Amino acid sequence: MSLTALPAKLKSIGHYIKTATEHDKRDPVVAYYCRFYAVKKGIEIDSSSAECKSYLLGLMDFLEKQKQACPEDSPIRNEVIGQAHVENYALKVFLYADNEDRAGRFNKNVVKSFYTAGMLFDVLSVFDLVSEDIEKNKKYAKWKAAYIHKCLQTGETPVAGPLPEEGDEDAPQPSTFSGATAGPSSYSNQPPSQPSPPYPPPGNQLPGGAQSWPQEQPQASYQPPPPQPQYSAPQETWKPPSNPSGVKLNSEDYQRAMKLCKFASSALQYEDPTTAIDNLTKALTLLTTGKEK
Structure with a gap:
């Protein structure tokens, strides 16, 4: 079964499958959870029709085999480690795009990085809890991807960073915990209040074709958590003298x-x-x- 041959009804999960394929060698952990999220959303869309059921069962079987081939302490089998891994990777992608955006380097790679970060923030919902900061950055990343892409298409110069006006619900602000500052600044241009998503139907490439991943883009790999420090008794520098008389104490x-x-x-x-x-x-x-x- 081809994991990329999506049934028509499941086209909306196409970008998550495509992102998983892009990360199969770059970061198998990210690839696994992207497909895991795609299965979850696919079941919500259609799990009864023969075509969709066959595809989803095949994808689930693929994930189960991948999971069983991993050691117990792998982030694929340990969801606590897995969540930390995916969240860390998503934030690195987001910060790369945010830094490029704030530096005024607007290009298709920045659009793709913002869009990918937004999808990876979506993927984090497969775990029990998603923080308010993650939700805030997800909304901002998706808005930025759509906004910069639209500006590139129309020839307009995008506004770097978040909107200057606080409290604008149409243009979300990034969370400060990620390293992005959301404070107001003075800009000459105002982004559109409700940019329409510029992307083609999920499953296709981004406008202009797939872009090569920027060299600055982090290539995350699983790093096991540092071992807990083990207590070691201090070196003894003094020892009491032995009992010279062999007296027994009561x-x-x-x-x-x-x-x-x-x-x-x-x-x-x-x-x-x-x-x-x-x-x-x-x-x-x-x-x-x-x-x-």
Whole structure:
């Protein structure tokens, strides 16, 4: 079965399948979750017709085999790691596009990067929770992709960054957590309030043909989380002397040594080193010789 031969009713998931194909070698984790999201949306669209059911079952079988071939700690099998991986990758794509946009470098690669970031933010919905920041950046990325593309088609110079006016619901602002600042600035041009999506039906290439991925575009690969620091006992620089007389201590000796140590601790709280040293010396003497003095 061809994973790219979409039934007509499932054309709306075409861009997610195409993005998965583009990432099969670049980042298999991203590719897996793009297809996973496509299956989820495909089932919502049509899971009863023979053609759609056959395609979706084939895609599900492909994903299951891919999952079973991965180790237990793989981000494909561990959704917690998988979510962090996809989110990190999506933010890198978004920040690349946002930085290019703010620098005034408007081209088809920026459009594609914004659009891809928006789709990857969509993909994050396969996990339990999506943060408000992700939703905000998703809306902004999709709007920016449509807006810059329309400007390139009409010859208009796009406005860099977010809109200068706060509170405009038609042109979303990016979240500040991603590294993008959403504060107002002074611009000479005003973007259209409701840009219409410039893309062809999903499943086709972007206008002008598929563009090569920019060299600056991050090529993310799975990095396992850093291991938790293991506790290691500090190197001992001092050891108590062995009992020279071989004396055996009784329970009263141990109780007395504990009291001496408590006295020393109390003295330290009052910053009285003399008393602390005296009591610690007595405790040490008792433990090594069986006598305080």
